[in-house]
Amino acid sequence: MTMFDRLYFVLILFATSVLHSIQFEYEDLNFNGRWDPTENLVISKPSDKYITIGGAVTEVVFNLGFGNSVIAVDQSSTMPSRVKDLPDVGYIRMISSEKILSKFPNKIFTSTSMSPKTAVEQLKASPLDFMMYDAPKNIENTMKLIDSISRDLGVVELGDILKNRMFEQMTLIKDIKNTFDVVPQIVFFMNPKSGSYVAAGKGTIADYLIEFIGGENIFTNEFNSYQKVSEESILIKNPDIILVAAHNSADDVSSFFLNNENFKNLESVKNGNIIEIQMSDLTMGTSFPENALKILKSFSLNAE
Structure with a gap:
């Protein structure tokens, strides 16, 4: 077996291991109900270097299992509680593009509540992936936000699970x-x-x-x-x-x-x-x- 063959074999084993871990976690999510929102997925890594701005956006990203990928949040982001341990980049309505760029993120998730306009335009013009979603004003908007972010993160199934849990709570509210x-x-x-x-x-x-x-x-x-x-x-x-x-x-x-x-x-x-x-x-x-x-x-x- 050549060195190339050995390296290829090692890579195959590594990829299989990673895919197995992801598959196992998805099986837990879809069938056993053991997954806890905010539990980090194996595909979430600090090297992803996400910054989330806006309380609802931050909560969705974390609840989809990508908390390990987030390196900073804004001051309106308070859920889940562990975001308090992260650096903040200011308040969503008074964002400084320089402060955000100084963190060297790879991707930014935010909502249309973000301002001032100059900062928004500067970040849009930067080479970063800049994801802006409609700020939710009601529960239907929140469901759409979950759909959008879960789709962009490639975990639509998890988004559906989050929404189903929300529907369960809403049913209890209706009963009362x-x-x-x-x-x-x-x-x-x-x-x-x-x-x-x-x-x-x-x-x-x-x-x-x-x-x-x-x-x-x-x-x-x-x-x-x-x-x-x-x-x-x-x-x-x-x-x-x-x-x-x-x-x-x-x-x-x-x-x-x-x-x-x-x-x-x-x-x-x-x-x-x-x-x-x-x-x-x-x-x-x-x-x-x-x-x-x-x-x-x-x-x-x-x-x-």
Whole structure:
């Protein structure tokens, strides 16, 4: 056997081993149900040098098993939790192309939320693979995002599995919503402080979340985006449920409602329906239905 034949034989053995590993993992995924989203695939390597920008995009890439390929993320990327160990390249709406290029990535995954436009154009003009997807605004958009990224990564089967798991969570949500005799009146406040209450209006992810779990946003017909509202308007609307979140998760944001004498007669206060959620619960990624289900379960027993 010549040296070439020996080398060829070794290469064949190596390729067979790799393919067997990939096939074994896919068998686990498709038939045994043992695969855990975010579990790294054998084909995911640090040498791939991906940068993901945007919470939903990052979550999809990791949940498809390519976490080992990601070398940096942006500040809006908080899921899964291990992204916190990666370098960040800034905030998605204030991206610096120089900072990204300094990481020497091979491929960038991002969404149409990325700005400023100059940075986007510079990265598009670079020799890097620049993958930009529509920023998801609802669960249907998220499904399309999974389809697109899984196709670009060559793991369409995994994308289907992710979507099926999301559909399972959505079925559970629908079952709980069907137990409501009336539509709960809900409000979401971001970073509340004493005497300062910024509520979500129409067109926000929080507004969509409220509808998704079977509620009605009390301010959806009042204004778009986020707006500061008065204590008087909160008392008049008298929400059944108050969802509240802060960028600093250590803040006791529910206390601004529970310890305010003016709010003691609110239905939400009397029934203990002041629900603290995480800012990551508003990420329109693969975990959105699961997070929504947890929120729904936290107050569904008190729904009338």
